[in-house]
Amino acid sequence: MSESPSGSKTGPDESAGKGANTEPGEFKRSSSHFTDRITADGRDGWPVEPGRYRLVVSLACPWASRALVVRRLLGLEEALSLAVTDPIQDERSWRFTLDPGDRDPVLGIGFLGEAYQAREKGYDGGVSVPAIVDVPSGELVTNDYQQLTLDLSTQWGALHREGAPELYPEALRDEIDERMEGIYRDVNNGVYQAGFASSQEAYDAAYAKLFARLDQVSEHLADRRYLVGDTITEADVRLFTTLVRFDAVYHGHFKCNRNKITEDRVLWAYARDLFQTPGFGDTVDFDHIKRHYYQVHGDINPTRIVPRGPDLRGWRTAHHREELGGRPFGDGTPPPPPPTAEVIQPL
The missing domain is CATH 3.40.30.10 (Glutaredoxin)
Structure with a gap:
């Protein structure tokens, strides 16, 4: 949206x-x-x-x-x-x-x-x-x-393609829904509540809830590879799309600056794990992300200057999350490369 x-x-x-x-x-x-x-x-x-x-x-x-x-x-x-x-x-x-x-x-x-x-x-x-x-x-x-x-x-x-993963398995839906609800309220939408707040009190409240939830998620992921079960689910998809934008735009542009994702050992490894999984990083375009946030939100960034950083090369570095076990696609298989018309310039 x-x-x-x-x-x-x-x-x-x-x-x-x-x-x-x-x-x-x-x-x-x-x-x-x-x-x-x-x-x-x-x-x-x-x-x-x-x-x-x-x-x-x-x-x-x-x-x-x-x-x-x-x-x-x-x-x-x-x-x-x-x-x-x-x-x-x-x-x-x-x-x-x-x-x-x-x-x-x-x-x-x-x-x-x-x-x-x-x-x-x-x-x-x-x-x-x-x-x-x-x-x-x-x-x-x-x-x-x-x-x-x-x-x-x-x-x-x-x-669905042959080998498509179950992203919303019926047996895990209650737990997936619970995870997604908290992540949506405090993280997915929380960064916007901080960034678009127009009073100190509203900003402080959103900031506190955001980082409390990120701390809780980091602790949860410290000894497990994925949010629910041992495979990727819809919950991981929803958390990833905020984490991948966090350092590039939310940390500075939305004043979510207690720490960067790169400074949280668990969340940074988790985000890289997903980014390097076929279907995740190959849909991410940091150029579009940065230009949209910094040039469209004139109330927040009136100069519309797009920052050069951060350095994105770390997204391809080793994450070692496979040591926690888990199977990204369960009994399924990775998706093939994206269609030629949908290929995004790699980092």
Whole structure:
């Protein structure tokens, strides 16, 4: 989902310091507006069909990155095509200026907001990624970033690649959900509550919860390779997309600066382990990440200067997490290399 404290058209129905249950200066993230689901039985009118839908992402956005990682791990590249937006939005929403003619070649639109308008005429709320668009009609189907990846795991099974891992195994769902809830509240969203806080009190509260949770997660991972069980699950995907952005943007830009991830021995090794796992690091584009955060958030960084650091070469160094055991893909196999059109320049 796009990030803006203003609730503008380029943001995701969010506001800072507003809302019935919001303390003064506290960042408030609203729920997704379009929550239809694409399911095996088509209960919401959107049945799983290969080639029918297009996933729209920004490589900068951690919420969209969840969908990228899950799509890669499950091998859904051919079944669910991919559109990548420019990391820099304008007042008209996420734009397809990376494509010839500044239009998505499949949807034929210049701005993601056009798919929102096709779904709901006159819609004037936030335009967020990830989003799935119905190609035949051009209508937005869903921008429900919380449910979207779970449905890719549980509803798109007939289209998974051979050897696809179980990212949301039924026997572990209660524990996965519990882990994800705390990580979402205090880490995934917590960095934004710190970065977009408009009062010292709101910032201090978010900062304290963020690092308390990171300390708890670090302790939990000290003697186990993954968050739940001995394989990668959805919980690891959701934690990774924040950790991989932490030193590059959240530490300085969002004032989450008690310490860097590189300064936490456990979390740094865990993050590198995942980064070096096929399907994770090969979806990360640090250039898009840094340009988006530092150039879009003018209230936080009015000069829009993009810092040169940090040094990213450490992401490829040995992590030794394999010594803890565990099998990344369980009884499955690693995904093959990404399609040529989706290859990201390696570090």
